[in-house]
Amino acid sequence: MTDIRNDVTASFAATFGQEPTGLWSAPGRVNLIGEHTDYNEGFVLPLAIDRRTIVALALRDDRVMRVASAFADELVELDLAELTTDVLHGWSAYPLGVVWALGEFGADLSAVPGFDIYIDSDVPVGAGLSSSAALESAVAVALNDVWQLGLDKQALARVGQRAENEAVGAPTGIMDQSASMLGREDSAVFLDCRSLDAEVIDLGFDRAGLDLVIIDTGVSHSHSTGGYADRRASCELGARTMEVPSLRYLGVDDLDRARELLDDVTFRRVRHIVTENQRVLDTVRTLREQGAAAIGDLLDASHVSMRNDFEISIPELDLAVETAQMNGAVGARMTGGGFGGAAIALVPRDAVSRIQVAIDGAFAEHGYSQPDVFSVRASDGARRDR
Ligand code: ADP
Ligand code: MG
Secondary structure, eight states, X not given: OHHHHHHHHHHHHHHHSSOOSEEEEEEEEEESSOOSOXXXXXXXXXXXXXXXXXXXXXXOSSSEEEEEETTOSOOEEEEGGGOOGGGOOGGGHHHHHHHHHHHHTTOOTTTSOOEEEEEXXXXXXXXXXXXXXXXXHHHHHHHHHHTTOXXXXXXXXXXXXXXXXXXXXXXXXXXXXXHHHHOOTTEEEEXXXXXXXXXXXXXXXXXXXXXXXXXXXXXXXXXXXXXXHHHHHHHHHXXXXXXXXXXXXXXXXXXXXXXXXXXXXXXXXXXXXXXXXXXXXXXXXXXXXXXXXXXXXXXXXXXXXXXXXXXXXXXXXXXXXXXXXXXXOSEEEEESSSSSSEEEEEEEGGGHHHHHHHHHHHHHHHTOOOOEEEEEOXXXXXXXXX
C-alpha cells in the first residue's frame, strides 16, 4: 500500500511536472453473500477489501481535464465544456464518466476548474473484485473534496453507478459502489437494494481468528455473455407470473405456489433468489447473535443454490469450493456473477496454507490452470489518504 502511494505521487510528478494536491483512494470489494439478488431488489452483503485504487490529483487554472493511469499508455485530455457521455470511451470513460455523473447530481460543471489525475491500483482488474467501482469511488471522493460539492457517501456511490451505467454502458446495480464507498474495517455493508438503505455490520473475522480467502480461477466471465441476461429474464418472468413487482416481494412461504405456477427452470431460478435473500438476512442475524464462525452453513448453502438452482457455477468454482470445505474452511461459495471468476472461503487462520496447497493440488490434478489464492481483510471505504 505504502509503495503504491509513493509510486503514484512520483508518477503524477513525472507525468504532469508538478506535485499532486492530495491522494484519495477507494477499495475493491467482494460479496460475502447475496448473489444476483441486487437486480431483484433484494439484499446483498459485500465488504470492501484491502486492495485499493489511488488517485493523485491537482486542480488546474483552466478547464482542461487530464487523466493518466499506470494501467494505460495514453494520457486522455478533454475540456469540461466538451464533456458528454457520447465522447467517452475506453478506460477513461470511468473517471470522466464520474465527472459527468457529478454534474447529474448537482455539481455545476460550468463553474469548476479542470484537473490532472494519475491513477494506480492494486485491485486486480476483471477478477470480479470491482476495480471499476474502486476507480469510480476514488475519483468521486477526490472531486467531491476539491470541488467542495458536499455530497455524502451514499450519493457518491450513486454517482459511480450512474457513470458505469451511462458513461461506460454496463448495466450494474449499486452494490459495488456502496461497498467501496461505505466499507469499514472488519465489517460488511448490508444493503437493501429496494430502499437503498445501507448498514455497516460488524464481521468479527479478526476476533474469531478467521481469514477470508479468495480463490480466483482466472476463468474470465463477461456480463455481455448470454448467461447474465438470461438469468435476469428468468427472474422477470418469475415475478410477472407471480404478479409481484420483483422477486423481492416473495418469501420462502410463496415457493409452493411458485412451483405450481412456474416451469421447472423458472421455478429454480426464483427459488435461488428467494432463498438467497433469506440467507443474507440469516447471515446478518447469525453474525450478530452467534459470530462469524457460525455462518459457514449459509455460505455452503448459497453455493449449492447457485450451482443447482441458478446454474451459474463452473467446474473450477465447484472444485475450489469443495476443496476448501474438505480442508478446514468454515464455509465456501462462488462469489460474483458466475460463469467464471472467484470463490471465497472463510478459513481459520491456521488452515489457510493447507487450503492453498490443497487447492493448487486439486487444480493441477484436474488439468485446470493454477488459481490465484490470497487472503483479504475487510477494510475502510473511500477516503482521503494524504
Ligand atoms: P472489474 O470491475 O470486475 O475489475 P470491469 O470490467 O467492471 O471489471 O472493470 C474493469 C475496467 O475498469 C478495466 O478494463 C478498465 O477500463 C477500468 N479500470 C479499472 N481499474 C483501472 C485503473 N487502475 N486504471 C485504468 N482503468 C481501470
Ligand atoms: Mg466492475
